[in-house]
Amino acid sequence: MLTVMLISVALVIFFAGNAVRVVKTLRMPAHLRWELYPIPKGPEERQRYGGSYFEESGWWTKPVDTSHKSEVAFVLKEVLLLRGVWENFRALWSWAWLLHWGLYLYVLATLLALGEVLLPAGASFGTLHAAVMYGYRLACSLGLAGTLGLLVIRSWHPRVRAFTTRIGIFDLLLLGSIFATGMLLLTAGPAGLHSMISDLVRLPTFLGNHPAVWHIHVALLTFFLAYFPFTHMTHAYMKYFTWHRVRWDDSPIAHDPHAAKTLAVNLQRKTSWAAPHIAAGGTATWSEVVADADGNGAGKRA
Amino acid sequence: MRKLGDIASQSGQLSQVPVQSLMPLPAPYDRIADLPPRKVLNQKVLDRIDTSLDGFSALGLARPQTPEEEHEFVKRFLSGLEKLLSKENNWTFLEQLTLSLDHCARCQTCVEACPIYTASGHDEVYRPTFRSEVFRRLMNEYAKPGGKALAWLKGEHVELNAATLGRLLESAYRCTLCRRCAQACPMGVDNALLTREIRKLFSMEMGIAPKEIHDKGSMLQLRTGSSTGMNARAVRDNVAFLDEEIRDQTGLTIETPWDKEGADVLLIHNAGEILAWLENPMAFAIILEAAGISWTMSSDLAGYDSVNYGLWYDDAQFARVAVKQAEAARKLKVKKIVLGECGHGHKASMVTADRILTGDLNIPRESALVLLRDIVMSGRLKLDPSRNDFPVTLHDPCNMVRMMGIVEPQREILRAICPQFREMTPHGVNNYCCGGGSGFAIMSGYNFEDWRFSVAGRMKLKQILDAFADCPSPEVKKYVCAPCSNCKGQFRDLFQYYGVWEKSGILYGGLAELIVNAMTDLSQPFIKWEFH
Known part of the structure; x- marks a missing residue:
């Protein structure tokens, strides 16, 4: 029961931690534009060379492209193929790709295993069970190979060695341990990895009957779940913000009637930048700072 | 430089940038002996200013002379770090900043995209992730709760002293903010944005920025109307001279229109063109007149100079100039602003200022390249x-x-x-x-x-x-x-x-x-x- 309780706590931390990160980012003030081309929006011909609506005369009178088709295609290539790494750091790519696919398949196999548990007892689900088994087998093989490769690259390759820290190695070792113990469990018969989810859900009181490696694997997973929201690994979903809300956010104020109101709030924020040409002193608003065009220090007058 | 922590080293120069290590150029530019010798700084200057990054100085930052001065320097930096993380002080770029601070995987996928790093022969002090990573670690360790303990646990401690800050600041002026590295980053992390935030902290909190872009740049522009120092009368005189030049060179009689209310186009050049590359504003005048465009120039403060140096280092200066330019256009009731051949002026006015220019200040802005294309075609x-x-x-x-x-x-x-x-x-x-x-x-x-x-x-x-x-x-x-x-x-x-x-x-x-x-x-x- 303790194992199940710990996993439950880890899941709460996982979901709450990630939710807090997302909500905090969503609640940040509307920022200034900082887009970067190519942006996967607009006519395909223009996307081919990275052009924008600024190439059209009277662009502010033309309709905005609201389709997300190209954005989705871009994201899929990045997530499934790690296109950016492929184009810019080939030596890292194969190992990074293996690790990422190891993770994707592990998550997929776990979801399938959960589906298996939720199906009515006695239903025939041999194919599903086989998919779970093969999913875990492939996930752990790819993930372990990727992790080991990345550990070697991180320790040896001159391009990354100097920027590899204790925490970077720790993260890889953690992932590697999960995949390695998973591999060991694949040979543990009915008490192995492929029945882990059903055992956790259906038989929490008998968990003591599992081999030690099973408990180590579950403990590592539990730790990983609670640890994940506090790491840079959250890039898995935070890319939505870095791409969609920053890099691809080319939405002009002319097309957004609500933007002016939001920005008016920003201009009324009080600032405390202290350089002599601002000297806001925590009393001047951004509007006052901007109006102080001679740079004598808005705070001195406010 | 052997490791990132060397940035805090109290003595020595992190890189010598030897000419022999630089990326080779094609003949006849490959002969090192033909190059002009590097300027040698005398000992008096070297004792006074910080050149400990790579032997060069963009800012002439004075070294703190006493422990009290160093303490004050570090204290002001820390105050700026905290302000970068606050909505009140940094609503302008807070989201971009936190995303780039928190999601770098240290994969170095971006580094080969940097022309400075590669052209330097892969000198580590110019690696685009070097300054970003130092900045990230300083932010995590010194501006966030529990930062010191976490830095120790993660193996990411960076000593914070005047040497660290002097080198970090100079390093922020070894990046052109071209953002090729950001294009390459699979996470969407932007080293150039982080570089600009470093510059911003030093400028907006500590009043430290290169004199050419602050004192003789944005401050001068806000005072006189142009970063060239030309006031309204001077610019009109100079443009009148260009009109005469057009007549002398081409026989065409053109009188540049000034402050014409209701014109279709307010043309804003980078005023540097009017002084250094006369042929460019002359060419524009010839084209617009020949094409029958209703256009004008403005003699209002900042209305005749599209530069906005704040884009590179300071949000307050940026917003001040952007608003002045828009006010000039509003006063003339023009249909649109057309930005002349000035890259950063384009971005500042058309992109970054877009969410500052609210209401009737948000006058349509268009690139001169588009107008020229339409005319030619x-x-x-x-x-x-x-x-x-x-x-x-x-x-x-x-x-x-x-x-x-x-x-x-x-x-x-x-x-x-x-x-x-x-x-x-x-x-x-x-x-x-x-x-x-x-x-x-x-x-x-x-x-x-x-x-x-x-x-x-x-x-x-x-x-x-x-x-x-x-x-x-x-x-x-x-x-x-x-x-x-x-x-x-x-x-x-x-x-x-x-x-x-x-x-x-x-x-x-x-x-x-x-x-x-x-x-x-x-x-x-x-x-x-x-x-x-």
């Missing part, structure tokens, strides 16, 4: 491409192209009027910066120019030479079309440093000049093959 001008029958290549200013996606209009024009137009490799949104971006083209510092020419501009120079590899002789006159004032400033100085005009016969200039050069209405070629 409309057939309103009589053009003869054979007048431009010399090798031409195109430089893509980062701010217009990578950061705004204005890629094709200038190419449509060149393909139509320049029979020997050829692209550089790479080009378009993947272009290389001229090496003068983010203020470098106007910065000389103490010995900063040596670095600007030998490192920052190196990749671009190689690219240009490669584009003209089929006609290297100085007898064959060649033209680099650079539709950006800042880039032209860099090309002028870079070409002079390497003797490019003498050795290769390569001239640089704007786009409008090529159009006028092709106009059959003119009896003489408009482009004078004289280097200046």
Whole structure:
């Protein structure tokens, strides 16, 4: 029961931690534009060379492209193929790709295993069970190979060695341990990895009957779940913000009637930048700072 | 430099930047002996200012002389770090900043995209992730709760002292903010944004910025109307002189319209053009008059100078200039602002200021390249491409192209009027910066120019030479079309440093000049093959 309780706590931390990160980012003030081309929006011909609506005369009178088709295609290539790494750091790519696919398949196999548990007892689900088994087998093989490769690259390759820290190695070792113990469990018969989810859900009181490696694997997973929201690994979903809300956010104020109101709030924020040409002193608003065009220090007058 | 923590080292220089290690240039530029010697700083200067990053100084930052001064310096930096993380002080870029701080995987996928790092021969102090990572660690360790313990646990401790800060600040002026690295990052992390935030902290909290872009730049612009120091009367006198020059050179009678209320177009040049590259504003006047465009210039404060140096280092200065420019346009009730050939002026006004200019200040803004394209393609001008029958290549200013996606209009024009137009490799949104971006083209510092020419501009120079590899002789006159004032400033100085005009016969200039050069209405070629 303790194992199940710990996993439950880890899941709460996982979901709450990630939710807090997302909500905090969503609640940040509307920022200034900082887009970067190519942006996967607009006519395909223009996307081919990275052009924008600024190439059209009277662009502010033309309709905005609201389709997300190209954005989705871009994201899929990045997530499934790690296109950016492929184009810019080939030596890292194969190992990074293996690790990422190891993770994707592990998550997929776990979801399938959960589906298996939720199906009515006695239903025939041999194919599903086989998919779970093969999913875990492939996930752990790819993930372990990727992790080991990345550990070697991180320790040896001159391009990354100097920027590899204790925490970077720790993260890889953690992932590697999960995949390695998973591999060991694949040979543990009915008490192995492929029945882990059903055992956790259906038989929490008998968990003591599992081999030690099973408990180590579950403990590592539990730790990983609670640890994940506090790491840079959250890039898995935070890319939505870095791409969609920053890099691809080319939405002009002319097309957004609500933007002016939001920005008016920003201009009324009080600032405390202290350089002599601002000297806001925590009393001047951004509007006052901007109006102080001679740079004598808005705070001195406010 | 052996490891990142060396940034805090109390003595020595992190890099010597030896000429022999730099990326080789094609002949005849490969002879190190032919290069001008680097400026040697005397001991008095070296004792006073911080050159401990790489031996160069962009800012002339004075070293703290006492422990109390150092303590105060660090304290003010820490205060700035905290402000960068607050909504009140940094609503402008808080989201971008936190995303780039929190999600770097330290994979170094981005580093080869940086022309400075690669042209330097992979000097570690110019690695685009070097300053970002130092900044990230300082932020995590000193501005966040529990930071010290976590830094120790993670193995990410960076000592915070005056040496760290001096080097970090100088390092922020070894990046042109070209954002090629951001393009390459699979996470969407932006090292250039982090670089700008470092610059911003030092400027907005500590009042430290290069004098060329602050005191003699944005402050001067807000005081006189232009970063050139020209007030309204001076600019009108100078433009009147250009009108006379047009008459003398072409026989055309043009009187540049000033403060014409209700005009379709308010044309805002980078005022530097009016002083340094007269032919560009002259060409614009000829084209707009010949095409029958209703246009005007403004003599209001900042209304005749599209530069906005705040874009590179300071949000307050940025917003102040952007608002002044928009106020000038509002006063004249023009239909739109057209930005002349100035890359950062384009981005500042059309992109970054968009969410500052609310209500009736948000006047439509358009690129001159688009207007020129429309004029050329409309057939309103009589053009003869054979007048431009010399090798031409195109430089893509980062701010217009990578950061705004204005890629094709200038190419449509060149393909139509320049029979020997050829692209550089790479080009378009993947272009290389001229090496003068983010203020470098106007910065000389103490010995900063040596670095600007030998490192920052190196990749671009190689690219240009490669584009003209089929006609290297100085007898064959060649033209680099650079539709950006800042880039032209860099090309002028870079070409002079390497003797490019003498050795290769390569001239640089704007786009409008090529159009006028092709106009059959003119009896003489408009482009004078004289280097200046």
